Amino acid sequence: MNYIFVTGGVVSSLGKGIACSSIGTILEARGFKLSLIKLDPYINVDPGTMNPFQHGEVYVTADGSETDLDIGHYERFVNFQANRNHNHTTGQIYERVLRKERRGDYLGATVQVIPHVTNEIKDAIGEGAGDSDITIVEIGGTVGDIESLPFLEAIRQMGMEQNNNVVYVHLTLVPYLETSGEIKTKPTQHSVKELRSIGIQPDILLCRSRKELPLAEKRKIALFTNVREQDVISAIDLDDIYRIPLWFHKQQIDELIVSKLGLVDIPPADLSEWQRMAVSYDAPESQVKIALIGKYVSLVDAYMSVNEALAHAGLALRSSVEIIHIDTEGLQQDPSLLDNVDGILVPGGFGERGIEGKILAAGYARQNKVPYLGICLGMQVAVIEFARNVAQLNGADSSEFNPNTPHPVIALVTEWQDREGGIQQRDENSDKGGSMRLGVQRCQLDKNSESYKQYQQETIDERHRHRYEFNNLYKDKLQQAGLKLVGYSMNKDLVEVIELPDHPWFVGTQFHPEFISTPRKASPLFRGFVQATIQYKQARLK
Ligand code: GLN
16 A cells, blocks of 8 residues: 655645646556545535635535545546545544444543554555555645644554655645746745654655746755655646646656655556547637636636536537636626626526526526536526526525425425415524435436437436425416426436426526536537537627
8 A cells, every 4th residue: 555645835725636636647657556645734524515705615525425525526537436425524533532422432441542542543544545555645735734644643643654665755845936037945844843842754755836946946845845856746737627637647647656665667658648638628629718617706616516517518519618617696787797798507506695696697598598517506596596586486486595485496305395275484594504415316308308418328327405495386387387307316306307398408407517527528509518518609790
């Protein structure tokens, strides 16, 4: 078993997740089986309840775990399927320790950070590693934070226990000072000093910088950090994240790692797929503008997988997709914001304030025949809009937003299953997250639909994350008014996909197709949607 531990220094948000994924990509291309793990220093036990506008998107794995968005990068870059063993928070580790303590597993010993918490961390890493050849472990946060100390201590211990089978990679920032035109290596020196003071000597430094590091600076960093000059790698800002594996490979990072791990006779990396992608980026054949309608758009990371899935579709179609983030409140004030876009996408969301703006966007797409993709909440608002304005169900809504609506076309299953017609209320505070439909579920597609045309499959597996559903009590009314219900759960009782007839492309899905889209295999629905936007634009320009 081989481990690569990746830490970060100087500042956060340097792209550690993408660095880990890119290293994984190259090593996979050399024939290794990879596993990737993220250790998050925060104390939350359930990342699913964290605010995406502070922390970025909640990513959902196949087994229904709600994880950090970096897990999404791992799955997009590497052919690896994550589960609940691949993301741990401090809170979850402590929860495990405390459960053991309550059970009496420690036989009355004093329970301490070292060794009890660090042992739990090492066990968790071992479980996530499974039967892979190489496991990359990303330590969240920045070296120097109090919170990440137990994780750093655990990986320090593993270095000793695993003999030569461990490589420590440290990602830092090497800023460029515009005013004096200088490259500054001091923050990196300090960050490595900090890391060494807790007993970890990095093997490889990944230095984020605007331009390639000159040799003099590399030498200086090497000298002050006790790292060989050739192990100082310059990680420049690239216009697209999927170019990073090629860039790292050019700097021979895989060779450094393989030789540090003492692995011999390893075939060279075959990165031809990634080279092909780069060509597609360099020479797009079309260009489209897609409006993404969000609650707050200040943190685009909140829609990470959707942004990426659009980029994957663009890659597949050799189209450059520009995403225009439009916030719902701005849209309500000025619907003409949608006048120049080639497609409208309403992504998932919870407890919406800006719900009316999203309903407006769905209505705009329906009436103006602009291609529309509605994901989860985006499907729900399309149903509400159709119910109100086409099926004449005045005041139709989701019971999530208006519990007293006369027409709860979207509701909790417990609400619409009440045969007496009464609405059962759930205690929202009882078990947040507990009643959520999460993870992969199979869906059956109507052969006579746009969605089937894209997937070319009658059954598909896609990931879910929601509580509310299409209310079957309104099935007949909405179908009679023209809404097409073209995807169902396998036991036929839940509506999964809706479409509109007499419209170039209008699809809403209860699931989240963005979670399994990768640059190598774009989501069929995203590809279909972007294709429709290309055609829409051509028709508009004629
Ligand atoms: N809030 C809605 C629900 O819980 C939609 C969730 C989502 O878009 N992921 O059903």
